[in-house]
Amino acid sequence: MDQMPRAALDPLVVGKVIGDVLDMFVPVAELAVHYGGGEEIGNGSKVKPSSAAQRPKVQIKGAISPNYYTLVMVDPDAPSPGEPTLREWLHWLVIDIPEGSDATEGKEIMECMGPKPPAGVHRTRVCSFPAAWADGNSEKEAGGVATVRHAPIRQ
Numbered sequence: 001m002d003q004m005p006r007a008a009l010d011p012l013v014v015g016k017v018i019g020d021v022l023d024m025f026v027p028v029a030e031l032a033v034h035y036g037g038g039e040e041i042g043n044g045s046k047v048k049p050s051s052a053a054q055r056p057k058v059q060i061k062g063a064i065s066p067n068y069y070t071l072v073m074v075d076p077d078a079p080s081p082g083e084p085t086l087r088e089w090l091h092w093l094v095i096d097i098p099e100g101s102d103a104t105e106g107k108e109i110m111e112c113m114g115p116k117p118p119a120g121v122h123r124t125r126v127c128s129f130p131a132a133w134a135d136g137n138s139e140k141e142a143g144g145v146a147t148v149r150h151a152p153i154r155q
Contacts, residue, residue: 011044012043015043015044017043017125020076021088021123021125022127028062029062029069029128029130030060030062031058031059031060031061031128032057032058032059032061033056033057033058033126034058035051035054035056036051036052036054049114049115049116049117052114052115052124053115055112055114056112057103058126058128059100059101059103060097060099060100060101061100062099062128062130067098067099068096068098068099068106069097069099069106069128069130069131070093070094070095070096070097070106070128070129070131071093071094071095071097071103071127071128072090072125072126072128072129073091073124073125073126074088074089074090074124074125074127075089075091075117075123075124075125076088076089076123077117077120077122077123078117078122079118079119080117080119080120081120081121081122081123082120090110091113091114091115091124092108092110092111092112092113092126093110094106094108095107095109096131097128
């Protein structure tokens with residue numbers, strides 16, 4: 001994969017992922033994110049918290065050597081979109097995921113915690129980064145990014 005189509009980055013700009021959560025980057029991998037029913041979630045998809053309560057299935061497809069990735073899932077809107085004082089709330093962290101594999105093939109550092117937004121519509125970011133980042137070899141590449149919006153939980 002030489003480069004992800006420009007259309008894949010556009011929802012990230014419109015949804016303020018680029019600039020608010022991540023710097024501009026060159027995609028070097030694709031993320032396939034599936035919640036519950038198996039339908040693939042794309043950038044900007046809306047998912048109810050109840051549908052996203054379980055860990056998503058995430059597959060990383062890329063062409064980076066040594067072909068290992070780190071997966072991070074965060075909520076940049078915690079505790080509320082208007083006052084994100086807990087910005088970048090960590091929901092899941094997996095390292096050493098082999099390229100082409102599901103995230104379950106990696107080493108789970110933090111168990112997946114589903115979204116439970118108390119107020120407002122929250123964005124959840126699922127990002128992958130090449131393992132080369134740990135060595136400082138790449139500053140403007142990101143494996144892939146998927147963004148999901150979650151509405152507040154109603155009691």
